[in-house]
Amino acid sequence: MSNQISEVAKRRTFAIISHPDAGKTTITEKVLLFGQALQKAGTVKGRGGSGQHAKSDWMEMEKERGISVTTSVMQFPYNEALVNLLDTPGHEDFSEDTYRTLTAVDSCLMVIDAAKGVEDRTRKLMEVTRLRDTPIVTFMNKLDRDIRDPMEVMDEVENELNIMCAPITWPIGCGKEFKGVYHIHRDETILYQSGQGHTIQEKRIVKGLDNPELDSEIGDELAAQLREELELVIGASNEFDLELFLSGELTPVYFGTALGNFGVDHMLDGLTEWAPAPQPRETDLRTVAADDDKFSGFVFKIQANMDPKHRDRIAFMRICSGKYSKGMKMRHVRLGKDVTISDAVTFMAGDRSHAEEAYPGDIIGLHNHGTIQIGDTFSQGEALKFTGIPNFAPEMFRRIRLKDPLKQKQLLKGLVQLSEEGAVQVFRPIDNNDLIVGAVGVLQFDVVVARLRTEYKVEAIYEPINVATARWVSCEDPKKEDEFRRKASTNLALDGGDNLTYIAPTMVNLNLTMERYPDVTFHKTREH
Ligand code: GDP
Numbered sequence: 001m002s003n004q005i006s007e008v009a010k011r012r013t014f015a016i017i018s019h020p021d022a023g024k025t026t027i028t029e030k031v032l033l034f035g036q037a038l039q040k041a042g043t044v045k046g047r048g049g050s051g052q053h054a055k056s057d058w059m060e061m062e063k064e065r066g067i068s069v070t071t072s073v074m075q076f077p078y079n080e081a082l083v084n085l086l087d088t089p090g091h092e093d094f095s096e097d098t099y100r101t102l103t104a105v106d107s108c109l110m111v112i113d114a115a116k117g118v119e120d121r122t123r124k125l126m127e128v129t130r131l132r133d134t135p136i137v138t139f140m141n142k143l144d145r146d147i148r149d150p151m152e153v154m155d156e157v158e159n160e161l162n163i164m165c166a167p168i169t170w171p172i173g174c175g176k177e178f179k180g181v182y183h184i185h186r187d188e189t190i191l192y193q194s195g196q197g198h199t200i201q202e203k204r205i206v207k208g209l210d211n212p213e214l215d216s217e218i219g220d221e222l223a224a225q226l227r228e229e230l231e232l233v234i235g236a237s238n239e240f241d242l243e244l245f246l247s248g249e250l251t252p253v254y255f256g257t258a259l260g261n262f263g264v265d266h267m268l269d270g271l272t273e274w275a276p277a278p279q280p281r282e283t284d285l286r287t288v289a290a291d292d293d294k295f296s297g298f299v300f301k302i303q304a305n306m307d308p309k310h311r312d313r314i315a316f317m318r319i320c321s322g323k324y325s326k327g328m329k330m331r332h333v334r335l336g337k338d339v340t341i342s343d344a345v346t347f348m349a350g351d352r353s354h355a356e357e358a359y360p361g362d363i364i365g366l367h368n369h370g371t372i373q374i375g376d377t378f379s380q381g382e383a384l385k386f387t388g389i390p391n392f393a394p395e396m397f398r399r400i401r402l403k404d405p406l407k408q409k410q411l412l413k414g415l416v417q418l419s420e421e422g423a424v425q426v427f428r429p430i431d432n433n434d435l436i437v438g439a440v441g442v443l444q445f446d447v448v449v450a451r452l453r454t455e456y457k458v459e460a461i462y463e464p465i466n467v468a469t470a471r472w473v474s475c476e477d478p479k480k481e482d483e484f485r486r487k488a489s490t491n492l493a494l495d496g497g498d499n500l501t502y503i504a505p506t507m508v509n510l511n512l513t514m515e516r517y518p519d520v521t522f523h524k525t526r527e528h
Helices: 003-009 024-034 057-065 096-101 120-130 150-161 212-218 220-236 242-246 264-274 405-421 443-456 478-487 507-516
Strands: 011-018 073-078 081-086 107-113 136-141 164-167 169-172 180-183 188-191 204-207 250-255 296-304 313-321 328-332 337-341 345-348 351-354 363-368 377-379 390-392 396-402 425-429 436-439 460-464 469-475 492-495 500-504 520-523 525-527
Touching: 003 011, 011 024, 011 120, 011 264, 024 073, 024 081, 024 107, 024 264, 081 264, 096 120, 096 296, 096 390, 107 120, 107 264, 120 150, 136 150, 136 264, 150 164, 150 250, 169 220, 169 250, 188 212, 204 212, 212 220, 242 250, 242 264, 250 264, 296 363, 396 405, 396 443, 405 425, 405 443, 425 500, 436 443, 443 460, 469 478, 469 492, 469 507, 478 520, 500 507, 507 520
Parallel strands: 011 081, 011 107, 073 345, 107 136, 136 250, 164 250
Antiparallel strands: 073 081, 169 180, 180 188, 188 204, 296 313, 296 377, 313 363, 328 337, 328 377, 345 351, 345 363, 390 525, 396 436, 396 460, 425 436, 425 492, 469 500, 469 520, 492 500
């Protein structure tokens, strides 16, 4: 195998999707513990303010809310694989970055609080993964607590998320009675020991389901119950099928406790074995395979102020083909300009370090002085553009207003640039001079006002506005479009990129409008 092919083949790039509090941060810590990126788990978020991070306004904001705004990328080896874990903010306050990060991975880990089942945010994030049929691995968490009937939770996943479940492990008891899991594929029982969450535990394994040792370890009654239950479970659930997994139709399911660091390794074994290596990516010209010789990649996220010593922004690029080496020249396709990149950064367990080399599936950070936008493609000369890096219809809206009305021009410039960066979306109604800011997470609003103040020297404030949702609109028939523009003009606006948008005061209004104008298409996402 050539070096390029083997480097590509061992990479697994994934993100975690979950509802806040399901255990994403905890599982990330344990995953890194296994990756030996950390000696001892428990330092990912820097909870309690260890003083490790230098402080910026950004970090202050993060600290105040006790959440992680920075979406970092962690790389570590596991088994034969080299894993890239893209962290996504999991808190109530999240942003479009979360959505777009999911377009830069090849698989996802879905973490579910097994006491609660399928929750809201998970539903939404699953919807986004469906845009690319991303393969999903599932971890049922918090087995050290009293959970719901595991069969029932799996049914809920199947019905609500429309994905088949194939249990790979099966839990034995839960809460105080949690004894471990039976690994269906390996035909062995792995016994749980509580209070070992901060270390990699020495495994206690009983081979074979009929092994009498199992009875003495977990008790005759539980052992009998397990055998009976498994017969039922295996009969009633789906068998794992690699093809169905890779097409996003079936998810392997693992049980455990992230806090107790139990079961996380089983999940990682499955993920590194089955999850796909870097996948081919679509461009406007052709499909780009990961083992293409020539370098290419796209920007899916731009982050400001990560390091207060550098006032610049970092553009996160997913490499799709070829190889990045320090000092190489690449073409910034949208600008038609060649740039020499000598200081790209990689993100290892939260640290920024200079990357010498990076391969498809890896993420590198480019210093951005305002020229790079979300969705930008970089190549080795070819004028191609990656597709499928969308804007998502915002769900929250505010009118933004200046304290000093003379600075209207700066405000507009700032908003348009921030929207190009993907920090927020801006809409200018056709019929009036309002400026409407739209976001998918409420934190985006605060970030925008803070950045307008520091970077554009304008003081802006928000006012509530009666908007429920927005849809980008298109119409094939110019006459019908004209009519729509005239009749619906009170609800029409242009976004930061001058795209026509329908601003709906209520969902009912949107539905009625869609019925009334069947020739107009209303889009929930828009490509950059
Ligand atoms: P996130 O919001 O999804 O990142 O969730 P966290 O990892 O911060 O976890 C939320 C809370 O659940 C924290 O108090 C964790 O200690 C707790 N937690 C996470 N995993 C487990 C688990 O397996 N068992 C129990 N009992 N608590 C857990």
